[in-house]
Amino acid sequence: MRHASIPLQNAMRDIAAEIDRQFDQLLPIPADPRAGLYQAMRHAAIGGGKRLRPLLVFATAKLFGVDRECIARVATAIECIHVYSLVHDDLPAMDDDDMRRGKPTVHKAFDEATAILAGDCLHALAFELLADERTHGDPFVRVELVQCIANAAGPAGMGGGQMMDLEAEKTSFDLPTVTRLQAMKTGALIACSVEAGAILGRLPIEGRTGLRGYARDVGLAFQIADDLLDVEGDEEAVGKALRKDGSAGKDTFVSLLGVERAREQARILVEQAIDHLHAYGNEADLLRDIARFTLERDR
């Protein structure tokens, strides 16, 4: 966080605390044989991560004066999807990672079966939350959120991108294919976080072009920064194993463009992202700060 602006630092701190509070309330450990499942879900969900997606929901919905509790619940639902995908991606059959967010991964702290189920339950919990009338009084808003998030999670979004990522170990991909892979694997849920803010703000679809352009560019810049971190980052600061893409022979933005051109590309994308916000005044400064931060982060 050292390079984040003061308002962004404050927002990150507040939102991280809010998301933890939401998960803590949603996941009380039951006094029955499901206790381990809930403990695993809490281990995965509470206390960690940049909470980038909740931050984007918050920063976008704030443009339209949306109720804070409502934003928090939708942001938590999207974080459920993100966290479940991390739990499953870390499994031995997938990326086989032992550390995540500076803690043992769920299948290490518990076991594989519990990790699979904890991921599955976080996945379902996202939609329970979104469909709940306490999240938003208007069923049309709730169902639009479900549609947006289910699309982003499914085979045309994150799930499909993850499959392409597995294939990337076996074949070489060119830049357009890597771009498409990343647009699906991480871009879809990032875009959906901004879209969720717009849905909560009841922004009509024809008014969303700028925000969608912003989200697409931030998502890609974020992924390039992630590839750069994988090559240049400090494992302890990042909280997970690095330099795995290179040893797996995966094509990334950095392997295809080189460090310097990748960094330049990310810079251009961040500028573009900010340009997309031209219709907004300083109420969009948090979104601008988030875009800049994608380049500066050290974890």
Place this chain on the structure above:
Amino acid sequence: MRHASIPLQNAMRDIAAEIDRQFDQLLPIPADPRAGLYQAMRHAAIGGGKRLRPLLVFATAKLFGVDRECIARVATAIECIHVYSLVHDDLPAMDDDDMRRGKPTVHKAFDEATAILAGDCLHALAFELLADERTHGDPFVRVELVQCIANAAGPAGMGGGQMMDLEAEKTSFDLPTVTRLQAMKTGALIACSVEAGAILGRLPIEGRTGLRGYARDVGLAFQIADDLLDVEGDEEAVGKALRKDGSAGKDTFVSLLGVERAREQARILVEQAIDHLHAYGNEADLLRDIARFTLERDR
């Protein structure tokens, strides 16, 4: 199917064909690196199973004259959830099964990573389908379906029941605990199939008592029959490995009650289920036939 009534046999055949048709349309294999993911989803979803849950959606919604395409899409969404749970349950870290519905399980026909992702994508697809306006014109109906199905899939439903089932290998459970486990693990999604039919039929909550009682009793009878099949069934007819509960030391209705009392209990539940339908005339005969069939099935 040999013991099913003729109308039930016809309904089962029609619905099986309809669900296959829906999955075939939903899952065209893309000409990109996600092809294997879609093939795995198709392998899991198409051509197999009793389609009990779709049958319950259909038989319930039919009471209220709901449009057939609408029923088929909701039934397919619920079957997505059921199929994803089978794919994940079959994984080596879970029940470690090689055969399902007479075919190799997904992780055997493909690999573990693909099986995890195919399950995850079927899970998301269920909610994509439910939220889609082509499924039902009224957003309130769609969001009520999402809520019902997400609850049934999550930690208070199927996911929680599956966790209890894993614990059942390590400790002994008494009859109330096994009943609760099964009410969550298989009962929740069966109940939700009937509930979805009632939601589509716009039956007010206060009018659902009879159908809910029916669904609860059928779900439990179905599970007792499943436990009996596990002890007495023919592996080839059932299409999967049997007698695993006993060798894993799991308590089941049959281990706790014995074969005779378990069968008697299932019979009583089926009678009760049918009694719950007393307010309906012969338009509910298909639901009655389904209840009777839970006892008679050989797979």
